[in-house]
Each structure stands twice: as C-alpha cells, then as structure tokens.
Amino acid sequence: MSNPIVIWGAGAIGGTLGAAFIRAGHDVIFVDNAADHVAAINENGLRIEGPIFEDTVTAKAFLPEDLEGTYERIFLCVKAHHTEAASYALVNHLASDGYVVSAQNGLNERVIAPIVGIHRVIGCFVNFGADYLKPGVVHYSGHGAVVVGELDGKLTERIETIYAMLRQFEPRAVLTDNIWGYLWGKLIYGALLFGTALTNDSIADVLANSKYRPVLTRLALEVGKVAGANNVVPEAFDGFDPTAFAPTAASSETTRSFDEMVAHNRKSLKSHSGIWRDLAVRKRKTEVDAQVLPVVEIGHSLGIPTPLAAKVIAMIHEIEDGKRPLDLANLDELARDVA
Known part of the structure; x- marks a missing residue:
C-alpha cells in the first residue's frame, strides 16, 4: 500500500483540493480520464489561478487505466453522473483499511457504498467556487463551505485526520455528525x-x-x-x-x-x-x-x-x-x- 493522497478527478474540485494538499506538504497523485489534462499536469504541473492563491504544483498524474498500486486515501471528485464508473475503476486501488472521501455534489455516497463497502466511504460536502479552465489549469474563485463526517455520525480517528487535512485547505471547515x-x-x-x-x-x-x-x-x-x-x-x-x-x-x-x-x-x-x-x-x-x-x-x-x-x-x-x-x-x- 502506498501513502499518497489520490485525487480521483482533477477538475475544479479535485484540482483545487489536491493543489492545497500539496502546498500543505502532502504527497498527491492525480487521476483523471482527460488525457490532455493528465499530460499537461505531468509536463508543466497543475496551475491554480484566482484570488485565493495562485501557484503551480507538481504531482504525478495518471489515466485510470494506468494507475498502479493500492492507496489508503482516495478523494473522489468526479461529476456525480460519473460516480459509479469511477467507483468501479478505483475499488481495486483502495486498501482494505482505506477510505473514499466523496467530495462531490449529490448523494453519491449511496452509489459508492455498494461498490467499495459502506465502511470505506466518508461523507463530504463542498461549496467553494472553482472551475476547470483548460488542460493543466483550474481557477479557484471563492471560499465556501467544506464539511466532512462519517456516514453514521460517529467520531473516529480517521474522520479527525481527514478533518485536519481539510482545515489545511479551508480553515473554517466543519466536522459534523450530520453529514446527510x-x-x-x-x-x-x-x-x-x-x-x-x-x-x-x-x-x-x-x-x-x-x-x-x-x-x-x-x-x-x-x-x-x-x-x-x-x-x-x-x-x-x-x-x-x-x-x-x-x-x-x-x-x-x-x-x-x-x-x-x-x-x-x-x-x-x-x-x-x-x-x-x-x-x-x-x-x-x-x-x-x-x-x-x-x-x-x-x-x-x-x-x-x-x-x-x-x-x-x-x-x-x-x-x-x-x-x-x-x-x-x-x-x-x-x-x-x-x-
């Protein structure tokens, strides 16, 4: 098992989160199904533009079919209608004691759980402003709510760890017992x-x-x-x-x-x-x-x-x-x- 944070979906949400994690000192791997975006990240890094911070971060990026290894921490950041396909693609890369954080819009936890196991799903809610602009470039345009919680509302060691990570991105992030x-x-x-x-x-x-x-x-x-x-x-x-x-x-x-x-x-x-x-x-x-x-x-x-x-x-x-x-x-x- 490898320790990097995997950002599955390197668009607006995933790109912004991943760049922030890298700036905080974490090792990050990006996975995305857009070949031009993956190539741009590998060749020139991921550029974050906008009023919150501007930076170009360096990280490895892969197409889903090219990723190897298993990982403890996977942040799923794809569009909601791609959740099922992405969950099937990532499940073999998820460690037995690992977890998927659904940083998406919608009730995607209900889609992910039957595929990876409900005990390996973390609920997450984001409302910050961001847009994918072009291959290798994401615009982070405004602060917004960031919330994380176990699906059953329990306070666990892993949820406290994830919360600490998210606070490195958004200091006002919330740890909740009511993620639903x-x-x-x-x-x-x-x-x-x-x-x-x-x-x-x-x-x-x-x-x-x-x-x-x-x-x-x-x-x-x-x-x-x-x-x-x-x-x-x-x-x-x-x-x-x-x-x-x-x-x-x-x-x-x-x-x-x-x-x-x-x-x-x-x-x-x-x-x-x-x-x-x-x-x-x-x-x-x-x-x-x-x-x-x-x-x-x-x-x-x-x-x-x-x-x-x-x-x-x-x-x-x-x-x-x-x-x-x-x-x-x-x-x-x-x-x-x-x-």
Missing part, C-alpha cells in the same frame, strides 16, 4: 442553482430577482419535503438556510436567506454555476440526472409530488440537446406550467 443533513441541504440549494442555470444571468442576479423568488422557493420546498420525509434535518451554509424554505417559514425569513445567498455569491469571482458552465461553455451533459432525479424518484416512492423538480430536469435535458435556449423566459415557463 449537509448533503440534503446542498441538494435543496443545488435545485436553486439548476433553476439559475436555465438562464444566462448570474447566480446572484437570478436569486436577487424578486420576480423569480416565488418559483425558486417552491422548488426548494419540494426538495425539502423529500428530505424531511427521509428523517433528514438539512443544515445551513453560505447564506442558505433550509428552515427559510420550510412550509411554515415566514416570508421575511425566506427573503433573508435569499439576500444572504446573493451576498455570498457576489463575493465570489465564480458568477455562474458549474451547471451553467457545462451547458453554455463546455457543451456537455450536466449532473441533473445524478442530483435532481434521485429527489424526484425518492419523492415518488414516498408519495411526495415534485412537479417543479421534474420540469427542471426536462428543461435541462432540452438545453443539453440544443432544443431550448438559456433564457429567463424558462423560469417564467417553469412557474406557469406547474401553477
């Missing part, structure tokens, strides 16, 4: 981000627009109801307060949370979500089927209707297929069609 609360909280917030990604406007501009706050509130409420039915208590972060989107929430509380989310997003140089970037810049599939669709499916199994979430999924697919433009009119249609 943060993961579901991010799903609620993520639904809002998918709503903003139906347009070409920035995250902050859409969330600040009073015309669209009612439909976005209803969208968040749908996801929150499914979380509640699963006996999950969603957690707050970066201005997002799940209690402000509960059925009993006062309008003033909802307004306050919207305003705080706007303030947080205005501080970041990442004006648009990674979802929007996938649609508008990289012209590729988004994580909608891995993030929003499970909410619809779980809701259906519990008898909880989620028409807004289902409509958002359909709209995102139409944008992915070039059948729908990015436009604020999409939010008007969303509100009208499910009224």
Whole structure:
C-alpha cells in the first residue's frame, strides 16, 4: 500500500483540493480520464489561478487505466453522473483499511457504498467556487463551505485526520455528525442553482430577482419535503438556510436567506454555476440526472409530488440537446406550467 493522497478527478474540485494538499506538504497523485489534462499536469504541473492563491504544483498524474498500486486515501471528485464508473475503476486501488472521501455534489455516497463497502466511504460536502479552465489549469474563485463526517455520525480517528487535512485547505471547515443533513441541504440549494442555470444571468442576479423568488422557493420546498420525509434535518451554509424554505417559514425569513445567498455569491469571482458552465461553455451533459432525479424518484416512492423538480430536469435535458435556449423566459415557463 502506498501513502499518497489520490485525487480521483482533477477538475475544479479535485484540482483545487489536491493543489492545497500539496502546498500543505502532502504527497498527491492525480487521476483523471482527460488525457490532455493528465499530460499537461505531468509536463508543466497543475496551475491554480484566482484570488485565493495562485501557484503551480507538481504531482504525478495518471489515466485510470494506468494507475498502479493500492492507496489508503482516495478523494473522489468526479461529476456525480460519473460516480459509479469511477467507483468501479478505483475499488481495486483502495486498501482494505482505506477510505473514499466523496467530495462531490449529490448523494453519491449511496452509489459508492455498494461498490467499495459502506465502511470505506466518508461523507463530504463542498461549496467553494472553482472551475476547470483548460488542460493543466483550474481557477479557484471563492471560499465556501467544506464539511466532512462519517456516514453514521460517529467520531473516529480517521474522520479527525481527514478533518485536519481539510482545515489545511479551508480553515473554517466543519466536522459534523450530520453529514446527510449537509448533503440534503446542498441538494435543496443545488435545485436553486439548476433553476439559475436555465438562464444566462448570474447566480446572484437570478436569486436577487424578486420576480423569480416565488418559483425558486417552491422548488426548494419540494426538495425539502423529500428530505424531511427521509428523517433528514438539512443544515445551513453560505447564506442558505433550509428552515427559510420550510412550509411554515415566514416570508421575511425566506427573503433573508435569499439576500444572504446573493451576498455570498457576489463575493465570489465564480458568477455562474458549474451547471451553467457545462451547458453554455463546455457543451456537455450536466449532473441533473445524478442530483435532481434521485429527489424526484425518492419523492415518488414516498408519495411526495415534485412537479417543479421534474420540469427542471426536462428543461435541462432540452438545453443539453440544443432544443431550448438559456433564457429567463424558462423560469417564467417553469412557474406557469406547474401553477
């Protein structure tokens, strides 16, 4: 077994985390399925740009099929819809007493666990701003929540070790006994981000627009109801307060949370979500089927209707297929069609 930290997925999240770990003195190996990105890292290092820190770090990078050896610590940082394939690719490289930290968006721990064993999965939640720019270059654009916890909420030696590592990246990182609360909280917030990604406007501009706050509130409420039915208590972060989107929430509380989310997003140089970037810049599939669709499916199994979430999924697919433009009119249609 080798001791380096393996970053599986060296894009926005993985590249930023890996570079920070290297700067803190850790040995890091990058694994990514983009051959040009792997080649660039090996030839010139990984360049991190942005206002938080700028540096070029040196590390070995591999395509998944070229990696050899077994490792104790693997941070899985791929897009949610690539989780299953990546889990099957990494499982033979994971030490018997090792673990996978799911630094992703969505409920990916549910996908990883059956493949590597639930005892080898660590829950992780990240909300910092970062973008993959080009092979060998990642932009780290803004601070955001970083949370880690055992899936069963227990305090263990390994979770304290991981927490200490993450604090080297984000000093305000949180160690929680309610990681599922943060993961579901991010799903609620993520639904809002998918709503903003139906347009070409920035995250902050859409969330600040009073015309669209009612439909976005209803969208968040749908996801929150499914979380509640699963006996999950969603957690707050970066201005997002799940209690402000509960059925009993006062309008003033909802307004306050919207305003705080706007303030947080205005501080970041990442004006648009990674979802929007996938649609508008990289012209590729988004994580909608891995993030929003499970909410619809779980809701259906519990008898909880989620028409807004289902409509958002359909709209995102139409944008992915070039059948729908990015436009604020999409939010008007969303509100009208499910009224």
